[in-house]
Amino acid sequence: MFVDRVTLSLLAGKGGNGAVAWRREKYIPKGGPAGGDGGNGGSITLIADPEIHSLENLRNRRIIKAQNGQMGGGNNCKGKNGEDLIIKVPTGTLVKDAATGQILYDLTQKGQSWKICAGGKGGKGNTRFKSSTNQAPLMFTEGTAGESKEVELELKLIADVGFVGMPNAGKSTLISQLAHISVKIAPYPFTTLRPNLGLVVFSDSSRLLIADIPGIIKNAHEDRGLGLAFLRHIERCSILVFVIELSPWEETRDPFEEFCMLRSEIEAYNPSLLEKPFLVALNKIDIEGSDALIGPFRERYSGLLFEISAQNGMGCDALKTTLHDLKAIADSQGQTHSATVDPAAFESECGLAHPLPFLPLID
Ligand SMILES: Nc1nc2c(ncn2[C@@H]2O[C@H](COP(=O)(O)OP(=O)(O)OP(=O)(O)O)[C@@H](O)[C@H]2O)c(=O)[nH]1
Numbered sequence: 001m002f003v004d005r006v007t008l009s010l011l012a013g014k015g016g017n018g019a020v021a022w023r024r025e026k027y028i029p030k031g032g033p034a035g036g037d038g039g040n041g042g043s044i045t046l047i048a049d050p051e052i053h054s055l056e057n058l059r060n061r062r063i064i065k066a067q068n069g070q071m072g073g074g075n076n077c078k079g080k081n082g083e084d085l086i087i088k089v090p091t092g093t094l095v096k097d098a099a100t101g102q103i104l105y106d107l108t109q110k111g112q113s114w115k116i117c118a119g120g121k122g123g124k125g126n127t128r129f130k131s132s133t134n135q136a137p138l139m140f141t142e143g144t145a146g147e148s149k150e151v152e153l154e155l156k157l158i159a160d161v162g163f164v165g166m167p168n169a170g171k172s173t174l175i176s177q178l179a180h181i182s183v184k185i186a187p188y189p190f191t192t193l194r195p196n197l198g199l200v201v202f203s204d205s206s207r208l209l210i211a212d213i214p215g216i217i218k219n220a221h222e223d224r225g226l227g228l229a230f231l232r233h234i235e236r237c238s239i240l241v242f243v244i245e246l247s248p249w250e251e252t253r254d255p256f257e258e259f260c261m262l263r264s265e266i267e268a269y270n271p272s273l274l275e276k277p278f279l280v281a282l283n284k285i286d287i288e289g290s291d292a293l294i295g296p297f298r299e300r301y302s303g304l305l306f307e308i309s310a311q312n313g314m315g316c317d318a319l320k321t322t323l324h325d326l327k328a329i330a331d332s333q334g335q336t337h338s339a340t341v342d343p344a345a346f347e348s349e350c351g352l353a354h355p356l357p358f359l360p361l362i363d
């Protein structure tokens, strides 16, 4: 099951108290203090693990506590430290304060870790308080409490390219064609219920990670269909591909209108997503009569159009090559997530017009 949001109460371990004890050995009267320090409480650390793709393993663990430190012992023995707790989360996990929604940390790199709750410090035993004027101190200190936090973990996948389209447009067919992965494909809407990730490795060893998300329908911003929540997984992509089905299965179908609808749904979720460079993949070109529906796209987006058949691979190589080039530009500009490609570089290196100047043409 794909889980991309969980709320957790985290509590690091309390430090153990210092001990009050005395040295009791034969022939050593008044041996003096021998109370050891308490052990430190265990901390809680989050670590980004690229092998994990969902927060599912944390779904039922509402409260997570690290071990307390043990109390100090006699003979100046220090109490045992509480064990640290390491929680593995997917790369791309955002940590937010559950009450305010404020972002506390963003784990975007594999292996990146963050000590989210530090364990309490162990208290001091009475040995520590021995002085020339106080040879038999009764003092000790208590261990301090461990840090606690109420957090929401939100996964935003980290991919280079995000596929957006209506249900049944062929997004999953396209990701399987480009990245040679096997995903569920079927001739009915909402086949994809969780994002799919596919990796394309090019001959120059560069890599392109693609995210295919569930289909979006009209009024998804009012929670129609699967809503817009899955759009969070394309927020960090540097390139979007609108996958539009061309086939005329209904006489009144207007793919261009569907394209505009998709953009306005995306705008309702987060307008800055529309500033990302995008390409338009007109799919199912193999179906008879589909080319009659290309006109409005050609008028406005000629440089960004790819007429493809995700099913038989037609036009897919050209799309793949352009994605490779766009990714290279994004990399050369040191873009991490959500940054947009510089329009001038986009145009000169890819021979494509940057999508931004076209935006006003959308009614
Ligand atoms: N003829 C033809 N059929 C296609 C093409 N691409 C996809 N299909 C078919 O269209 C149907 C839907 O394809 P999917 O890849 O599951 O579509 P999707 O966009 O992922 O759909 P959701 O997951 O529901 O959003 C399947 O029956 C595919 O076989 C194509 O290029 N040509």
Ligand SMILES: [Mg+2]
Pocket (backbone or CB within 6 Å): 171, 172, 173, 184, 185, 191, 192, 214
């Ligand atoms: Mg799908």
